Amino acid sequence: QGQVVESGGGLVQAGGSLRLSCAASGRTFGGADMGWFRQAPGKEREFVAAISWSGGSTDYADSVKGRFTISRDNAKNTVYLQMNSLKPEDTAVYYCAPSTILLGRWQPRTDFRSWGQGTQVTVSS
Numbered sequence: 824q825g826q827v828v829e830s831g832g833g834l835v836q837a838g839g840s841l842r843l844s845c846a847a848s849g850r851t852f853g854g855a856d857m858g859w860f861r862q863a864p865g866k867e868r869e870f871v872a873a874i875s876w877s878g879g880s881t882d883y884a885d886s887v888k889g890r891f892t893i894s895r896d897n898a899k900n901t902v903y904l905q906m907n908s909l910k911p912e913d914t915a916v917y918y919c920a921p922s923t924i925l926l927g928r929w930q931p932r933t934d935f936r937s938w939g940q941g942t943q944v945t946v947s948s
Contacts, residue, residue, distance in 0.1 A: 826847075826848065826851070826937040826938075826939055827845050827846065827847045827848075827851060827918075827919050827920065827937065827938070827939040828845070828846045828847075828939050828940075829843060829844070829845050829917060829918060829919055829939050829940065829941050829942040830843070830844050830845075830846075830942055831843040831844050831942055832916075832917060832942030832943045832944045832945075833943075833944070833945070834945045834947065835909055835944075835945070835946055835947070836946070836947050837909060837910055837911055837946055837947065837948050838908060838909065839909050839946070840905070840906060840907045840908075840909065841906045841909065841944060842903060842904070842905050842906070843859070843903065843904040843906065843917055843919075843942055843944075844901055844902075844903055845857070845859070845901060845902045845903070845904075845919030845939075846899075846900060846901050847900050847901070847902070847919070847921075848900065849900055851900075851921055851935070851937065852897070852900040852901075852902075852921075853900075854876050855876060855921035855922075855932070856873060856874065856875050856876055856921065856922050856923060857873065857874055857893075857895060857902045857919060857920070857921055857922060858870065858871070858872065858873040858874075858919065858920055858921075858922030858929050858930075858931065859871040859872045859873070859893060859902075859904045859917060859918070859919050860917070860918050860919070860920065860931065861913075861915035861916065861917045861918070861944075862915055862916050862918070862941075863914060863915040863916075866915075868918070869884065870884050870928065870929045870930070871883070871884055871887055871891065871904070871917070872884065872887065872891055872892075872893040872904060873893065873922050873929045874893045874894065874895050874902060876897075878894065878895050878897070881893050882929060886912075887906075887913075890906065890907050890908045890909075891904060891905065891906050891907070892904070892905040892907075893905075902919055904917070904919075906944070909944075909946045910946060911946045911947065911948045912946075913944060913946050914944060914945050914946050915943075915944060916941040916942065916943050916944075917941055917942050917943075917944055918938060918939060918941045919939070920932065920935050920938065921935050
């Protein structure tokens with residue numbers, strides 16, 4: 824599979840908004856459910872949001888429901904994460920990956936190796 828490239832992060836005050844983008848190769852993106860994950864310093868990576876290949880189904884972590892919206896443009900091999908009402912606890916490096924449900928929860932696909940650098944989101948209080 825090809826690499827993904829995340830972008831759109833930055834420094835924002837609490838209550839602000841950011842829109843993240845994840846551009847993927849056709850091999851990675853085609854036919855795949857896609858997910859966003861994040862990892863804060865000293866913490867394990869956690870699921871944020873996922874979207875089906877068709878875009879018709881989405882899922883969110885409880886901590887971001889009502890604030891974040893995931894979407895995708897299959898013609899551009901790109902998935903987006905619109906983040907509103909940001910909180911300091913949203914501070915993390917955000918990654919995207921083709922994803923699937925394993926053991927009842929969204930996880931990156933086990934055959935995915937080409938992680939991107941991620942994009943840093945920092946929310947100040």
